[in-house]
Amino acid sequence: MFDNDGRKLKTTRTSLRILELALEYERVTLAELDRMIDKPKSSLHSHLNTLVDCRYLVKDGDVYTTSFRFALLGERARQQNRLAPEAIRTVDRLAATAGEEVNVTVLEYGRLLMVYGSSDSETSEDGSFRREYDLHNTAAGKAVLAELDRDRVERILDEWGMPRETEATITDRERLYDCLDEIADQGYAIVDEEFAPGLVAVGATVHGPDGEPIGGLSVGGPKYRIDMDRLHGDLAEQLLATVESLESETTLLR
Template sequence: MVNNPSSGRQLKTLKTAFELVDIIQQQNGMSIESLAKEMDLAQSTVHGYVKTLTNTGYLVYEDGKYHIGLEFLNKGGYARTRKPEYDLIISKLEGLAEQTGERVQFIVEENGRGYYLHTSIGQNAVQVDAHIGKVVHLHASSAGKAILAHLSEDRVKQILNQWGTPAYTQHTITSDEGLLEELSTIRERGYSISDQESISGLRAIGAPIRSQSSGQPLGAISLSGPAHRLKGEWFEQEIPDIVLAVVNEIELDLEYQ
């Protein structure tokens, strides 16, 4: 029995299938001819993968191209609600978005990256690419940094070694040393700040939601908005207090549910 999920033999055919799916998603649909050229594979080989994925619902053929199929939504919907804690957390976020008028996200860490599980939109929220299922590096967002701050140092280093610290904007913290210092500050302060680190012109406040039994982060919520609106006392004091109050309520509810 293999206990370490990172050990053991990888299946090249399965890896190729997922690479094919990733390319189709990135290109918003592709033909077999384009896929074969992009992947440097024979068209007959690509046809075999595409036919299998289409017959199982993971791809769909429309307008001369293959696109991501809704079977992924079936699996994603299950993954999103697999842990019962997520439903309780998500149920609290609509009120936070309504209270502040801004955008509120719930992000969790899996395999060293951040996944958007929910977004609530306030009446003044700006439109950004924060769709459910979006994958991000943890170091570049307030919610991601809030999660990293409450993982073990060994786990943080493992994540940084695996995924690096690419620059999303000129304000992104890209050095391991600088990030570790920031994580220490977050632990002391109780919340994280992103000052245009993931998207230019966008600021955010994030805070972890932690298991009362283990102390490990179940995920983190963040509230984001344009820098010209999130400033001064509103950004430095009032929003952190509001976010932390919601987190405290969520953690109490999780403990006694």
């Protein structure tokens, strides 16, 4: 799953960690980074100067923010793993029919990353959702895990752990494996407040041309509006039909 062979540069890891923190906190200072990263302050200052020189950070006084160049790079990466326009329309139709939020994610390094999100719900908080997800507590993630061999699942859990997001999050591996067996039988996964309080969703795996899992599709929303009968009923049916449409069009380009 994860290739640990070959030489790795700690300096590169430090630079990337600085960028991650700058994105997470929106703005950072050298003093703040000195508290968060166990490196000499002079070394961190050199990393910052290099990142500014390479136009990945913008400096304003003692504050550093990520540059707009990140948006350009991100857009380029999104296009390389893009949904074709007809697939976007397919996902939008599901959101309109269900009246709930629909998310398409791509599987990379044992995580799900957002590719496209659509919602016809007035309660959707556009732009506030996360862009990277664990597999053990998301509907699409659990659906993906249910299709992987147990050794690969173990490696993913070893790498990322099973962080508890809510009281309902499954954090015991044996309990998760029992859940994955059920998911494999029914062909889709349900989360009931496991990712966030008050939120439920149904998810399924999206496969590439070779049949391998390459991502997931999920539809969900607030629990006060969506009961379990609806999740297992019409939402699951609509979801699986949309997945079949996406796969037949080979719309998740890799």
